[in-house]
Amino acid sequence: MTNNPATNRLKDNVVLVAGAASGIGAAIAQRCIAEGASVVCADYDAGAATALADRLGASAIGCRCDVTDALSASSAVDIAKERFGRLDGLVHNAAAPSTNATVVDLDESAWRRELDVSLTGAFLMSKFAVPLIAAGGGGSVVFIGSQFGRVATTRAVAYCAAKAGLIHLAKAMAVDHAPDKIRVNSLSPGAVATTRLLRRFPDFDAANAGLGPAHLLGRIAEPDEIAAAATFLLSSDASFVTGSDMLVDGGYATR
Numbered sequence: 431m432t433n434n435p436a437t438n439r440l441k442d443n444v445v446l447v448a449g450a451a452s453g454i455g456a457a458i459a460q461r462c463i464a465e466g467a468s469v470v471c472a473d474y475d476a477g478a479a480t481a482l483a484d485r486l487g488a489s490a491i492g493c494r495c496d497v498t499d500a501l502s503a504s505s506a507v508d509i510a511k512e513r514f515g516r517l518d519g520l521v522h523n524a525a526a527p528s529t530n531a532t533v534v535d536l537d538e539s540a541w542r543r544e545l546d547v548s549l550t551g552a553f554l555m556s557k558f559a560v561p562l563i564a565a566g567g568g569g570s571v572v573f574i575g576s577q578f579g580r581v582a583t584t585r586a587v588a589y590c591a592a593k594a595g596l597i598h599l600a601k602a603m604a605v606d607h608a609p610d611k612i613r614v615n616s617l618s619p620g621a622v623a624t625t626r627l628l629r630r631f632p633d634f635d636a637a638n639a640g641l642g643p644a645h646l647l648g649r650i651a652e653p654d655e656i657a658a659a660a661t662f663l664l665s666s667d668a669s670f671v672t673g674s675d676m677l678v679d680g681g682y683a684t685r
């Protein structure tokens with residue numbers, strides 16, 4: 431981790447991270463544990479989710495979860511209840527591999543897949559998590575979006591549309607669930623050094639050289655820099671933050 435959380439901001443909290451097995455999701459799970467939470471590491475990749483939970487220790491449990499499937503989404507929430515007795519936070523981080531296409535050359539199935547994982551996944555995870563969070567007296571929901579939900583880029587129509595949808599889904603849910611004491615926010619990162627970038631660049635140095643200059647800070651982020659912001663939104667330090675989209679993009683969308 432780039433910073434050392436010593437605040438125990440999530441002591442006694444239970445957090446479900448959907449799409450936890452790698453990259454930003456794994457960094458969020460690790461940060462939540464470091465901040466005192468118990469964590470359900472849910473991912474399509476069951477082996478990687480379980481391996482992560484094993485590394486994180488007894489306060490973590492891994493499970494297979496396909497966020498596009500209602501039964502699978504509800505099972506992950508059930509695991510939080512059965513293992514830890516409650517749920518205080520949901521992070522929807524899952525995303526399908528990005529497509530590289532305009533509307534003209536994008537397959538309908540690829541469009542549906544990208545919207546399904548990012549947006550329908552957020553809907554399904556929330557549908558089952560929100561009642562359990564409300565039953566415990568409230569909490570926090572965080573959707574991991576992208577700067578491309580705020581500004582557009584080339585050949586990423588499904589990604590841009592899905593991430594813009596996530597930002598507004600968070601706002602609509604914030605309105606509905608404020609009476610349940612549930613805060614709902616999105617978090618929109620700029621480019622982050624995860625394997626997602628290695629589909630386009632041979633290594634992180636090349637990714638940094640290629641993408642860094644588009645960010646005001648002149649570099650891409652480390653996963654833990656996104657996890658630090660997610661943990662803030664989950665914690666009571668963000669007790670007056672709801673319906674917001676937090677840009678953690680090194681200034682990408684500023685100019």
Ligand SMILES: NC(=O)c1ccc[n+]([C@@H]2O[C@H](COP(=O)([O-])OP(=O)(O)OC[C@H]3O[C@@H](n4cnc5c(N)ncnc54)[C@H](O)[C@@H]3O)[C@@H](O)[C@H]2O)c1
Nearest residue numbers: 449451452453454474496497523524525576621622624626
């Ligand atoms: N890396 C970046 O540059 C960057 C920039 C902005 C936003 N983001 C967003 O951050 C999030 C995490 O990205 P990452 O870079 O860590 O990517 P990643 O590909 O490493 O992580 C995505 C995770 O989601 C899981 N997943 C995919 N489909 C799933 C499904 N149907 N059900 C459950 N889990 C599923 C994958 O197995 C994987 O563990 C994504 O939402 C991504 O759009 C990433």
